[in-house]
Amino acid sequence: MPIYEFSCRRCGRFDASRPMSSVPDALDCPTCAQDSPRVISAVGLSRAGSPAARTIDAAARTASEPPVVTGAPGRPRSAPVTTDPRHRRLPRP
Numbered sequence: 001m002p003i004y005e006f007s008c009r010r011c012g013r014f015d016a017s018r019p020m021s022s023v024p025d026a027l028d029c030p031t032c033a034q035d036s037p038r039v040i041s042a043v044g045l046s047r048a049g050s051p052a053a054r055t056i057d058a059a060a061r062t063a064s065e066p067p068v069v070t071g072a073p074g075r076p077r078s079a080p081v082t083t084d085p086r087h088r089r090l091p092r093p
Contacts, residue, residue, distance in 0.1 A: 003044075008036040 002020055007013050008029035014036070016027055026037045047053050 005039045005041040006036040007039045008032065008034055010034055013039065 001017050002023075003015050003017050004023055005013055005015055006027045006029075008031070011029050011031045011034075014030060018024070024038070026035050028034070029036045
C-alpha cells in the first residue's frame with residue numbers, strides 16, 4: 001500500500017497509507033483534525049535486496065555499531081615444535 005503525504009496548515013506535513021483506489025484529495029490532520037490537502041512528493045523507490053544496498057547499509061551500521069574485537073588480527077601462532085625431552089616436563093597452560 002502506498003504512502004501519501006498531506007500538509008496541514010497548523011501542524012505541518014504528515015504521511016498516510018491508503019490504497020491507490022481510494023486515496024482522497026484531502027485528509028483530516030491526526031493532531032488538529034483540520035482538512036489537509038494532499039502534497040505531490042518524490043517517489044520512494046528502493047532496491048533493498050541488492051548487493052549495493054546491503055553494502056551501504058553495512059557501512060552505515062559500522063558508524064554506530066562497530067564490530068567487537070575478539071583477538072589480535074592476523075594468523076594465530078602455532079606452538080613451536082621441539083625435540084628436547086626436558087620440555088615435556090614443563091607445565092602446560
